[in-house]
Amino acid sequence: MGLNEYLLGLNNLETIVRAPGHFKYTKHTVAAHSFRVASIAQVLGDIEELNGETIDWKSLYEKSLNHDYTERFIGDIKTPVKYANKELRGMLQTVEEKMTDEFINLEIPDEFQDIFRRRLADGKDNSLEGEILAVSDKIDLLYESFEEIVKGNPEQAFKEMFIEGVKTIKKHQHCASVRYFFAEIFPELLKPDFYGKAEFLMALNRAIDEC
Amino acid sequence: MGLNEYLLGLNNLETIVRAPGHFKYTKHTVAAHSFRVASIAQVLGDIEELNGETIDWKSLYEKSLNHDYTERFIGDIKTPVKYANKELRGMLQTVEEKMTDEFINLEIPDEFQDIFRRRLADGKDNSLEGEILAVSDKIDLLYESFEEIVKGNPEQAFKEMFIEGVKTIKKHQHCASVRYFFAEIFPELLKPDFYGKAEFLMALNRAIDEC
Amino acid sequence: MGLNEYLLGLNNLETIVRAPGHFKYTKHTVAAHSFRVASIAQVLGDIEELNGETIDWKSLYEKSLNHDYTERFIGDIKTPVKYANKELRGMLQTVEEKMTDEFINLEIPDEFQDIFRRRLADGKDNSLEGEILAVSDKIDLLYESFEEIVKGNPEQAFKEMFIEGVKTIKKHQHCASVRYFFAEIFPELLKPDFYGKAEFLMALNRAIDEC
């Protein structure tokens, strides 16, 4: 009981894998993903600041670090997309939220409950920090899925995820950090050569043009 | 598309782990669990036959072999019990069933759809075969969780799961195979010595008496 | 002692790997392989029935589910072919059979011994169910080795295994399920593109033509 239960949950996140059954080359845990998303978010925050924006750093770090803690309850089952329509995703979201409520009510001491309710809520709102979280979450997915693509994972899903991710990030083009990402970082990511690269780039560019 | 998609799903089940984040000594996959449940079910079927019952073997094998195929859609998230009440479990069940429908409609050729609808439906009905499936599923959980207990996994959940499992099996006492299990197999399973065994047995016996 | 020993063996099969030292991308356990072979066999059984054949389902499930249980004794050492001629394979077969006898005599209660002798015997006989088992065992090997080929495993053995497997399945062309497999499922399996695919397909087709 108490915060000890919360701390033990942190250890559990090291054994919960992302998109179980899909990544074949490197397994990713929710703990490591959360670390990377927070690390990406802070770099995007830097870029925004260098471009004159004001960042609420407490909010940015808090949102990004905690954005998947609730996956300790039902695991990462929303990443693989096939066969799940919007309604089903909504239902899974609801289950996760109700278990989170239950967890906070049962385990977290009263004086911390409001803090945990804020922290474990969905952070992808319309604030700049919420946008950076959404973008960082997708950038990490780009790196994870690109590794599978380069190494020859035949599952079509990774190419779709990658292109889908690029399109979602594009929607945040009005952010200086997103423009910097596409201008300076993305081309480096795409550099390695691999079998089928030409077709992949064509599909990618087609999708970008459609945005 | 087509049955190829179904066959690829069989491979996926080899990478979906049971109760992710909980088993610390041996990770169990859904594929291996399904193999064991079907193997246990056939032995319970033998015992029933030796006791004069008639077994519908096609149904028994079909129910037990396929009972967790649908976990390829959202993974094994119903095994760990904490924080999930009956309503939430019901919602997860619904999501899984709707994704199963979607999968059958999209991938399975027409002439096989009825067969797949029967096979991927919940098999734990009131038939003798349905009861044997329910019992076999729990017996496998007993073996899995007992290994964790013997080796000193401090998570209380395994002792609770074990005792809960024993109580569920007890409800099927009217089956000859269940009586045989408790008389001939269960004592062998409990034989190994481990630290804390006396307390564990006391808790176990108390729970059995309450049935 | 007793059936408990048999049930513990089921757990062991989850840790016995197929063709140890060969699969580089996904390790396959004997337990998961058995699950898949039984699952494939039931689909082939469906196809036969839809084509008017009568299936002895009890026999089909029993043969396919249990066909590798005896690998718990000496592991899976017959899959990799190099350096082993027919005589040596025969000797390994004999060792496995004698250990199986010993196991049944020592561990299995008298009233179950006949059942276990039937179940743990080689099921690949001339019955339709025996043929379906032989085909299903090879189909699973096709899926396992194709994954290695697609992902670029340089070991020539996988291509040889794949082609060898196709040739073995072809020998059962008189079965409706085999004809369906080659017409409807196999082309889907071969769809993913990979480096060296053209040469591989040429070698495959040459081998098929020779049948």
Place this chain on the structure above:
Amino acid sequence: MGLNEYLLGLNNLETIVRAPGHFKYTKHTVAAHSFRVASIAQVLGDIEELNGETIDWKSLYEKSLNHDYTERFIGDIKTPVKYANKELRGMLQTVEEKMTDEFINLEIPDEFQDIFRRRLADGKDNSLEGEILAVSDKIDLLYESFEEIVKGNPEQAFKEMFIEGVKTIKKHQHCASVRYFFAEIFPELLKPDFYGKAEFLMALNRAIDEC
């Protein structure tokens, strides 16, 4: 080159293990450890705030999230203590720092270099945030090593690490969060029973008394 190299490094941290060759039950990666330390630090920050302290949240998150990024260069070789005296640790520290400099000079664009120099420097200074980082780093080590102890890892090093960790945390007793930790969280952590617990607690209490 550029920030892409930094982002790839985040992935590498998911494959760098903590104290390689020592943890036997759960392997911990530097990425997951960093996630947990930042998560612990934020809870200690909450406690301080509830006790009237002012927290520089940007600094607290930044220090804790990035405190082990530089382990991508030479791995985690400072955790296991045996055979390394203070001078040798100092030399390893120097190597790590020089490689960090080299990395920043070679890879990080000019406009970000100052930020990265601050972020990848040692954050365990005398500020409240620096103290919380030092405490959080040790609390995570307590959880990691206690798991090994409970499960019966015979390596004496874990008990020594645990006791050493407790003593280091005690030095920060003047922090409200440390007092809260020992009063409310630590007793919960110690709750599970295990073989040899009495002796362990005696050694622990003796060490605490000596502080």
Place this chain on the structure above:
Amino acid sequence: MGLNEYLLGLNNLETIVRAPGHFKYTKHTVAAHSFRVASIAQVLGDIEELNGETIDWKSLYEKSLNHDYTERFIGDIKTPVKYANKELRGMLQTVEEKMTDEFINLEIPDEFQDIFRRRLADGKDNSLEGEILAVSDKIDLLYESFEEIVKGNPEQAFKEMFIEGVKTIKKHQHCASVRYFFAEIFPELLKPDFYGKAEFLMALNRAIDEC
């Protein structure tokens, strides 16, 4: 073809596990076992020399380093003893030897064949070096199985293996290195405390007395 095939086999030995399905805490590969046996043998050789014996070092290293290379052909299936009598072990031995012959004839260039025939033959002869190999092989098994025992592996087989190993080593009591081992090293190995230690020591001492 040629020595390249031999070198690739060395890599394979890194993926062949010892006693597959039995070790639960640490998996041991044949490559690592061979490294340890050769390392143990050289220390026993030192002790013999310090006691005035003459060691043929080339033979000692050669025997110990290569003693399990042939397991690349059928894996490590002779370690687990259950259900295999002397005749069956003999048959497995024969299979391994015939595959070794085949390998040398097919792959090894003529001028090296005699060397490889000597190296891949069974080295446990009556020479001092042959005895040291036999003892080193068992000492490594003691360390491997003691780890399982200390950590609470309930499989009785490890205690039997350990005691069996001690008895085999005792048979070489006339070697100074064996007497040194029991006087100076073995007591250190046995030092860690674990649940059930008293009973284990009693069984061990009883077995030693019977020698």
Place this chain on the structure above:
Amino acid sequence: MGLNEYLLGLNNLETIVRAPGHFKYTKHTVAAHSFRVASIAQVLGDIEELNGETIDWKSLYEKSLNHDYTERFIGDIKTPVKYANKELRGMLQTVEEKMTDEFINLEIPDEFQDIFRRRLADGKDNSLEGEILAVSDKIDLLYESFEEIVKGNPEQAFKEMFIEGVKTIKKHQHCASVRYFFAEIFPELLKPDFYGKAEFLMALNRAIDEC
């Protein structure tokens, strides 16, 4: 204490990975690498003898078997080259040597200390045996990195390591075993086809020409 501590260290080497965070397809342990280097060294020794050279076999085996034992102290951190200049490598070398001294003084009984000082010292001297060790160490790295290259690991480092390794081996061209390696074994190693092979071979040949 005593030799037991040395023997436990052998087990640790089975859990220390080579170049942590770099090998993506097959993880290599220091124990297995040491086994392979000693096995390669003995074959090179054979070739030298067949060419009329005299080999000090005790020295050759001893050097090759023990050449990485000291990595148990700080792991394998010298393999990945980036960001570490000659000075930093020298410092790491010094740390390792001082920890080795400390280990020998603390753990190894007096009468063995001189032997261990010789064995755990750097064996890559100008003797023929020292040269063979240097070559064998690189040959193993060629096999390890070539596997990554063939399977499509996009990290440029493996191609650089491979080419660097070939150049280092070339420096020992005056050894008959090195000339044999390039004439008879290397072409076999390079045989498998992979995407990007033509460019790789061009870079390799350019580098060889420059030697």
